[in-house]
Amino acid sequence: MKRKATKIVELVIADDSEELTIDAISLVTSPAIEQDFVFFGKENNNLTLAKVDEEKRMLVSPALIPNKQIFRYDPNTDSNYYVYFSKETVRQASELYLKHNNHHKATYQHEDRVSGVLTIESWIKEGEQDKSKLYGFDLPDGTWFVKMKIENDEMWNKIKDGELKGLSIEGYFINKMEKMGKQQFSNEEILEALSELIKEKTELKAEKVDLGVVQDLEKLLKDYQVTSKVIEKDEKLKDKKSDEAEKKGKITQKLDDEIAKLRQKYNEAAEKSSRANKEFSEIRDRIEKIKKEKLGYEKSMNKLSKDLNKFITALEKQLNKFKKAAKSLGVDVPTKKYDKVISDAISIKNNLKI
Numbered sequence: 001m002k003r004k005a006t007k008i009v010e011l012v013i014a015d016d017s018e019e020l021t022i023d024a025i026s027l028v029t030s031p032a033i034e035q036d037f038v039f040f041g042k043e044n045n046n047l048t049l050a051k052v053d054e055e056k057r058m059l060v061s062p063a064l065i066p067n068k069q070i071f072r073y074d075p076n077t078d079s080n081y082y083v084y085f086s087k088e089t090v091r092q093a094s095e096l097y098l099k100h101n102n103h104h105k106a107t108y109q110h111e112d113r114v115s116g117v118l119t120i121e122s123w124i125k126e127g128e129q130d131k132s133k134l135y136g137f138d139l140p141d142g143t144w145f146v147k148m149k150i151e152n153d154e155m156w157n158k159i160k161d162g163e164l165k166g167l168s169i170e171g172y173f174i175n176k177m178e179k180m181g182k183q184q185f186s187n188e189e190i191l192e193a194l195s196e197l198i199k200e201k202t203e204l205k206a207e208k209v210d211l212g213v214v215q216d217l218e219k220l221l222k223d224y225q226v227t228s229k230v231i232e233k234d235e236k237l238k239d240k241k242s243d244e245a246e247k248k249g250k251i252t253q254k255l256d257d258e259i260a261k262l263r264q265k266y267n268e269a270a271e272k273s274s275r276a277n278k279e280f281s282e283i284r285d286r287i288e289k290i291k292k293e294k295l296g297y298e299k300s301m302n303k304l305s306k307d308l309n310k311f312i313t314a315l316e317k318q319l320n321k322f323k324k325a326a327k328s329l330g331v332d333v334p335t336k337k338y339d340k341v342i343s344d345a346i347s348i349k350n351n352l353k354i
Helices: 015-020 087-099 131-135 153-160 176-181 187-203 212-235 238-328 336-351
Strands: 007-012 024-028 038-040 058-064 070-074 079-084 106-108 112-114 117-124 144-150 166-170
Touching (some): 007 087, 024 153, 058 087, 058 131, 058 166, 087 117, 087 144, 144 153, 238 336
Parallel strands (some): 024 106
Antiparallel strands (some): 038 058, 058 144, 070 079, 117 144
């Protein structure tokens, strides 16, 4: 079986979805950035270097680490890949998190929203004197740190017991190439951006990126560079100046045509991305509606179960009185139909799905 290439994708912020960039921070068992938080309180202070705060029920943790490769699996293509965030994207995300008042939003294991978890401090590491050192962290400049106050008893107990070990962001980012596709660039800007992309890929020691558009652009860039060298050399030969000028015009026109085709591909990709954003928003709203409906259903089922319990208890009590009275009078009274009513009520209660 042919081994599938593992690609590395830079994630960036979508201009039309800034409010969703960091929608919440989740308390998790296995943080994707592979860095546990430090927590401290009256019962257990596990700061590694110094006691820097007398407040209780606090935790300090990195939320995002720049250029940290995070493993992902795509079930649609059955392939593995990695994503990462640049320093600039990390800084933008931290600012938008506060700008859109999401510091009070938190979840448990990326599932249930929890209350009593509040971000009270947020900062970007800048230099070796950064206060994150006091908490025992040795992470690169540009790392986004948060300090959180945990007033939720259940979450705090899970933190102390070691069940919850770190933080994981919840938000919406897009592939850098998708964002480029939404913009209009000159030929020179496209070639310059591609050069930077290839340079980043080499520095990160990535394998070949499996993106058709990128492969086309890489080939185009190589053709362009080779052609430029040929033209520069031939221009020095005065006796061939006229012929080479005509050749240069034809090659330039060919490159312009290729770039126009690629621009069209970018625009088509941008349109698909816009539709996906709309579908994402609709699905999210539907999930919230279903959660509310489920909660209402569970409450109704609980009430129905309690009412049935009362009915069964009252009926059994009356039936026992009836049987005793009949026995004391020496009367043989059939009670099977009443027993069946009780049996049916118990069966209904047991079959309730709550």
